[in-house]
Amino acid sequence: MENLSILLVEDHRQLAQTVVEFMEQEGATVDYAGNTSLARELVQEHHYDLILLDVMLPGEDGYSFCRYLRKDLALDLPVIFMTARDQLEDKLEGFDRGGDDYIVKPFALPELAARVSALIRRQRREVTANTLQVADLELDPARQEVRRNGQLLKLSPTAFRILRILMRESPKVVSREQLEHELWGDLVPDSDALRSHLYNLRKAVDKPFDNALLNTLPGVGFSIQEDRPVAG
């Protein structure tokens, strides 16, 4: 649960506070919205690893908000519905709208935490310690080794973590915010240390080779993928 960034959308103040406190105690950072209009703003401005979503909300309901996430924003982060509605049709609707899990109130907080972890682990491809591969680049999480074209690369621990994030997300673009939060949580360095790490990472991964795999999209983020042709 470390350095997870979670958005909680829930109109019951009491329950919301309980969940927030528990999750933060587990090491997550939690933003809270009591309705979907605030949630819509938050979701456009920040990166979240997972969303906890109540169904019955004032105004727009949770189902509709989930659909908006999937269709309009094309966000594929895990969504867990949390609701008192335990009818089969309600659950089916939740999954049908793109939800990943559906937990009925009242629930035990540790179970919620376990479901969150399970979804994050799958999303981050941490179910097994299999090696990640992008083009001729291989990362072995168990051995803490990175090879390119069979050749072992020497990376600092932080550079390794960054590369691992970029590779598991490949070919998606990873925002600076997401990287920083996953690396440091709430303790992001004052100055722009990420730039230095990226510089060193590039030096190790791309410099000794012909084609670059690590791309910068100015103002957007970074990605690792083969042959991103530069347009004129």
Added chain:
Amino acid sequence: MENLSILLVEDHRQLAQTVVEFMEQEGATVDYAGNTSLARELVQEHHYDLILLDVMLPGEDGYSFCRYLRKDLALDLPVIFMTARDQLEDKLEGFDRGGDDYIVKPFALPELAARVSALIRRQRREVTANTLQVADLELDPARQEVRRNGQLLKLSPTAFRILRILMRESPKVVSREQLEHELWGDLVPDSDALRSHLYNLRKAVDKPFDNALLNTLPGVGFSIQEDRPVAG
């Protein structure tokens, strides 16, 4: 559920048969094992998309089998525990051993099916559609890439956002107010910056090609679509 290959590990004959029949009726192919030694053989010889796993089995239990899958075989396919044990510790153990979901007997078969689908869709990264398409124009939000006729276009972040909105709404016309609000919220620039962005967008999207896709409807808004008939 089409063409899914599922392994069911369950020692209760009656329940097993019910689940098999339901899942096959939904279009899946189901192999069945009443104990983990058979399951171990099957899993090594065949590919499965997902495993439905009872906890209490003769001999080795489900937890242990799941652990074996993850650690020894390094298989990352989704695993759903199906069991009558509803205690919190049991559930936590299930997730802790690498399970993706945990459903308590008795359960409704459609709910099981929904959970299976949700896990498959996440595993395959099919949670969201990955590209928007209008005519020969394709936009991939995750990669932050736009192609026309297969050719990668270079767009500024704002131009990209505008195009994304227009393509999402296509072939509808998007008003200037809607665009400005979605781009900047309440902080719309003093001068008419949108005009510049549209100009640059057009330069990238339409200029290098024969036919224009980006249309202006004076006093109304903008749209992106092929061959818009001239209004009378």
Added chain:
DNA sequence: AAGAACCTTGACGACTCCTTGACGTTGCGC
């Protein structure tokens, strides 16, 4: 205790992007 590895910080130039404003063009109402 000495040394190595590592992370952070700061400086600098280069680059990108957004805004702004100027000017020409189109189109519609009168």
Added chain:
DNA sequence: GCGCAACGTCAAGGAGTCGTCAAGGTTCTT
């Protein structure tokens, strides 16, 4: 036809971001 408003075109300026790299300090190893 005229005038106004909306639109297309384009360049310049400034804010912010990025690549580069070295120095200092902390932690870890030996």
